[in-house]
Structure formats: C-alpha cells, structure tokens
Amino acid sequence: MQGTIKPVEGYPPTSKRRQRRITLTAGGAFHFFHDGIADGLIVFLPLWQSAFNLTLTQVGLLVTCFEGATACCQIPAGFLGERFGERRLLTLGTLITALSLISLGFAGGLGSLVLLLVVGGLGAAVQHPLASSMISKAYSGKGRRIALGSYNFSGDIGKFVFPALAAVMLSQVNWRPVCMGFGLAGCLLTVGLFFVLRQAKPGETVLSVKTREDHQRPKGWGIVNKGAFSILSVIGMVDTAVRIGLVAFIPFLLILKGTHPESVGFALSLLFIGGAVGKFLCGVLAEWIGIIATIVITESITGFGILLLTLLPLPGLYFFLPILGAALNGTSSVLYGTVVEFVNPQQVPRAFGLFYTFVIAAAAVAPPLMGTVSDMMGVGDSIKLLGGIALTTLPLSFILSRQMGHMGRGQVGTP
Secondary structure, eight states: OOOOOEEOSSOOOOOHHHHHHHHHHHHHHHHHHHHHHHHHGGGGHHHHHHHHTOOHHHHHHHHHHHHHHHHHTHHHHHHHHHHHOHHHHHHHHHHHHHHHHHHHTTOOSHHHHHHHHHHHHHHHTTHHHHHHHHHHHHOOTHHHHHHHHHHHHHHHHHHHHHHHHHHHHHTTSOHHHHHHHHHHHHHHHHHHHHHHHTTSOOSOEEOOHHHHHHSOOOOSOOBSOHHHHHHHHHHHHHHHHHHHHHHHHHHHHHHHTTOOGGGHHHHHHHHHHHHHHHHHHHHHHHHHHOHHHHHHHHHHHHHHHHHHHTTSOHHHHHHHHHHHHHHHHHHHHHHHHHHGGGBOGGGHHHHHHHHHHHHHHHHHHHHHHHHHHHHHHOHHHHHHHHHHHHTTHHHHHHHHHHHHHTOOTTOSOOO
C-alpha cells in the first residue's frame, strides 16, 4: 500500500472556505504576473527588432527562448512540487523571472536577450503546473472548473494590464526602464504572496519523512484514460501554437496597417481583455453545454476570425480584436479544467506538468516557424495559415468526444 500523504505542517488552523479563497487569490496573482509578462514581452518585439536589426525569424526565436525554457521545466516542476510543496517553488520561480526582467533593461544585443529570456522562462515554468495543481486540490467537483476559469481569468487580466501599461510607459521612456520596472514590481509581488500563502494551507501536500523512508512514491503519470488525455493534449498544442503565433506577429500586421510601433500595446490590450472575459465565460459555458460543444464554438470563431483579421481595415480590426480574443483564449479554460478528470488525485502535479510540457512546447515552436514563413511569404499570409491550422481542432474535438465516451463510471480522478 502506498504511503499516505500528509498536509504541509506549520500553518495556523483555518476554515476550508478561507483556505480555498486564499489559495485561489494567490494562484490568480501568480498567474496575473506570469501571463502578463509572457504576453507583455510581445510589445517589445518590434522595438527589439529595430534596436538590434533582427529578422522576423530571429524575433520568433526570442519568443521560443522564453517559451522553450518554460516548456522544458514543466515536468520537473510537477515532480518537485510534489516533493517540496507548490508554495516554495512558485515564489522562487517568480523571483527568478522578476530578476531576469530587471536584467533585460541592461541587454546589449541579441545574445544577452536570448540568455535572459531563457532564464526568465525557466523561472516561469513553475507557475502553470503548480498553481493549477494547488487550485485543483483546493476545489472539487463542479466548482473546480469554475475556480480554474477564475484563475485563468486573472492571467488574462495580466495580459491586458501589462501591454497597456507598457504602451503608456513607452510613450514617455524607452523600453529599458519599462522592463526594469516590471521586474521590480514582480519582486515586490513575490514577497507579498509568500507571506499571504503562509496564512493558510495552499492546497499543497508533500510526503512526510516517514513516508519517504518507508514507502514508495506514486509511480507513473496517473493517467486513467490515455486516449482522451492524448487528444486533449493535441488540441491544447494546436490551440496554444495558434494563439502564441498570432500574438507574436499581430504587432507586425498592425504596423503594416498603420499602427505606430509604440502603440501596439493598446491594440494587444483589446485582444487580451477579450481573452480575459473569454477565459472566465468559457469555463462557465463548459459546465452548461459541455466541453466538446464549447471547444467547437471557440475554435470555429478563432479559425474564421483570424482569416477575417487580415481583411479588415484598421478601425474594424480594433473593434473585432476583443471578440477574437474571447474565442482565442477561451478554449484553454475548458482544456485545463478537464485534465484532472483523467488523472489520479495523488499525481495531479505531474500530470499537469506533462500536459503543460506539450502545450508550451508547441508555443515555443510556433513563433520561429511563423517568422520563417513571414520572411518568405509576408506577415498577412502567415497569419492566414494560422487560421486554417486552428480549424483542425474541430475534427479533433469529435475524436475527444468518442474517447471520453469510453470512460467507465468512477474512472475519473477527482482531487
């Protein structure tokens, strides 16, 4: 029999409701910062291209440095979270990312940009698997998907705030002090969240000393329906690749249509505020009409919406960006909330780490491929290609539906 898992010791007594509230608030704050930074860095891409004379392929590779480093550490983060607890690793990773942002303000060329983005990506790797796991274990049943929807909503609020704030700051100063300011804010946030999570059990568990000495840790990935998990991961990879590819290169489409480079952040904010609403509403919508129907709706709007994006004039494009953002980001709430339904409760962190490895790896590969296609064919044609790729999730969603139909009652892991 496997060893029992004991709650982390050292926390004062607290009600379950308060524990959930603090856990969700802290997890949302981590998500706010990390997602805000990850997508907020897109604002700097046209400026870095101009400052360091980069090709579009090199611009795409900069995104890959951050996303690729994040992808590589998803699985280790899941395992380390099981052993040492989510709170410690979340604060450490966030601090590393914040310090890398401060250092970006002193970057002298492509080499230093690459190095610092890799370091920042490594720090950011802990956020998605560990915060998702922490919240999933604090909530159960139907409330879990809504809680994860709220968690995802906070990330998209960060995506809205950071580009908008960057646009305001860039109108007054160059990009270097803006990077340093974001990094300093991250350091202050990290310290605050560390002490907030000490007030309640953040839903994390670690093996006791006796368990580590006398028993073996759970083995394998804990996936109870490998077919459904695999298809869910493929949909997540396509969805994420399309989203990151579009977000990375939509600034260049906007510039072609007449937007000033320093004003790109405002346009991105419109896309991201729509995404914030979509993340929250799609988590609720999935509870009402089911995950398959929600995926079909959001991915259809995404695919056809991206195609429409290249045809609209600039005023119409600004109007349409929030609508596209809602669909573009809404799917992920459904996907993330469904992962735990195919996983044993004790192995949720590692399963989230595996899932996020797949989707973030897709996010790392997409930008340089988009950059290469854009250098060859132009930004407009490469974005049209993304729209077609997004529509491939429609047949995949029906395959997922069949796989979920094969699950026997009681097979789903519920944290």
